[in-house]
Amino acid sequence: MPLLLLDLDNTLVDRDAAFRGAVADFFTEHGLPVSDLPWVMGVDAGGYTPRPDVAAALVGRYGDIVPTAAVRALLDTGSAARVVLADATRRALDEAGADGWTCVIVTNGRTAQQETKIRNTGLDALVHGWVVSESVGHKKPESEIFHAAAAVAGIPLSGAWVIGDSAHADIAGADALGLRSVWVSAGRPWPPQPFAPTHVAHDVASAIRHALGSP
Structure with a gap:
């Protein structure tokens, strides 16, 4: 998958x-x-x-x-108690699951806070697992956290897509591993970098659907 x-x-x-x-x-x-x-x-x-x-x-x-x-x-x-999951994002994750994709959250931060966000928003029921930098001892863009995510899924890392809003954490991490990526721009221009995402999307739902439509 x-x-x-x-x-x-x-x-x-x-x-x-x-x-x-x-x-x-x-x-x-x-x-x-x-x-x-x-x-x-x-x-x-x-x-x-x-x-x-x-x-x-x-x-x-x-x-x-x-x-x-x-x-x-x-x-x-403060933020953990207030985050919400947009309906469009929920639908895109449902589509990914129905299409046979294995979705894993890869996040920097403290484990207790990040897991509170995942559970409070219902993301725990929409993804196959997650890794938090505090728990694995590595943070994005370090390659180890992406390998840990693949291990959670039980799927080889090669061929994975990475989706995120951070050029230096998400897209740099994907680039170093030779993975395809979608940068969630939220209307921002791509900053000057020695690397670039495979694709740029305005929002995460569009980013997910781009990956689903990839060969």
């Missing part, structure tokens, strides 16, 4: 929108200026900034007003 390796945050689910909503509520609860929201999102960098560094920045800025425990709660549960 063909193998489809799918990123989680900002690919299968809109992690940034969920985090933005959590931060907005955090500001309201603690009387913080909403004008600081872009600053927090910049520090977070789409979830790629290490959590201890984000926590340190928030405590440094708001520590006189907000308990450190509240900051950590925001980072531990």
Whole structure:
């Protein structure tokens, strides 16, 4: 069966929108200026900034007003509690399964948080498994995490498609392994890189359907 390796945050689910909503509520609860929201999102960098560094920045800025425990709660549960799975994405995953594809989520992050997102959105019932960087000790774009995903599926990695929103994590990882890939652009231009995705799609549903239609 063909193998489809799918990123989680900002690919299968809109992690940034969920985090933005959590931060907005955090500001309201603690009387913080909403004008600081872009600053927090910049520090977070789409979830790629290490959590201890984000926590340190928030405590440094708001520590006189907000308990450190509240900051950590925001980072531990804020986005995980709010992410949703779009109907279009659900339908595309259903189509992939019906077409005989094996779908595995490959995500960087902390295991507890990422598995909460997978289960809360119902993705656990739509994919054949997942690997989280914290659990396997390797993160994208390292080849080991992609090999771990293939092992979860029990399918050779060769011939797999990789779908994700990150040029440096998803597409670079696929390129290093000689795998085909779809970059989920969300309207962004492809950044200058010494490599390129096989295909560019605006959203993950379109990306999945492109892979399904490949020879």
